Amino acid sequence: MIRINLLKDLFVHSGAKGGKNEQSEVVSEVRSSPKSTLPVVGILFCLIFSGIGGLYYFWLNKQIADQEERSAALTAEKQALEPYFKLEEQFRKQKEELQKKEQVLTRLKKQQQLPVYFLHELGNSLPDNVWFVKVSTKGQKVEIRGESLTEDAIYHFRNNLVAKSQWFRNVNFSGANRKDKKLEFTLTFDLMNPA
Numbered sequence: 001m002i003r004i005n006l007l008k009d010l011f012v013h014s015g016a017k018g019g020k021n022e023q024s025e026v027v028s029e030v031r032s033s034p035k036s037t038l039p040v041v042g043i044l045f046c047l048i049f050s051g052i053g054g055l056y057y058f059w060l061n062k063q064i065a066d067q068e069e070r071s072a073a074l075t076a077e078k079q080a081l082e083p084y085f086k087l088e089e090q091f092r093k094q095k096e097e098l099q100k101k102e103q104v105l106t107r108l109k110k111q112q113q114l115p116v117y118f119l120h121e122l123g124n125s126l127p128d129n130v131w132f133v134k135v136s137t138k139g140q141k142v143e144i145r146g147e148s149l150t151e152d153a154i155y156h157f158r159n160n161l162v163a164k165s166q167w168f169r170n171v172n173f174s175g176a177n178r179k180d181k182k183l184e185f186t187l188t189f190d191l192m193n194p195a
Contacts, residue, residue: 118142118191121167125160129153133184142191147182154185167192 130153134145148154154176161168169190176183 114191118167121164125157125164127153127156127160130157137191140191142189144187145184146187147184148176149182151176151183154183154187158187161187161189165192 129149130146131148132144132146134143136143146154148157154173158171158173161171169192171187171189173185173187176185178184
């Protein structure tokens with residue numbers, strides 16, 4: 001149909017000018033002219049790219065809407081679970097407090113038996129001719145003031161304490177002073193708790 005219209009216009013123009021040869025040249029020029037199809041192809045590509053861009057835009061908008069909807073649902077779920085989070089935090093704190101109390105009780109139970117074992121081991125380490133005047137403790141540090149008839153008995157007592165290193169550490173004997181027929185001495189050591 002377009003061809004007929006073009007041919008009709010060409011015949012009218014060529015008839016006015018006169019020759020049949022000119023008419024065939026114009027028809028061949030109109031048919032083979034790439035300049036006439038270029039705008040049509042450009043418009044077609046623009047429409048295709050615009051369509052693809054529009055589809056991509058709508059797809060992105062749908063993705064954004066879905067993500068916003070999901071975000072709103074997760075926020076609502078988080079708000080619904082908020083009381084349970086607080087309850088879990090309270091339970092966690094209570095558990096930590098109970099564990100601390102249990103550790104204190106365990107330590108106190110071990111320390112409760114310590115004086116009994118300490119006196120038992122101290123009595124087993126005590127040789128003849130040595131007796132205590134005063135036993136004092138400050139934390140794990142123990143100080144013994146005693147008397148003896150011989151210096152050998154004091155050294156024997158000290159060596160017995162050093163031999164029981166699981167109970168007595170850092171045994172320190174500074175020497176003895178003679179008072180009348182007796183020797184007065186001071187001995188210090190750290191009391192250990194073999195658990």
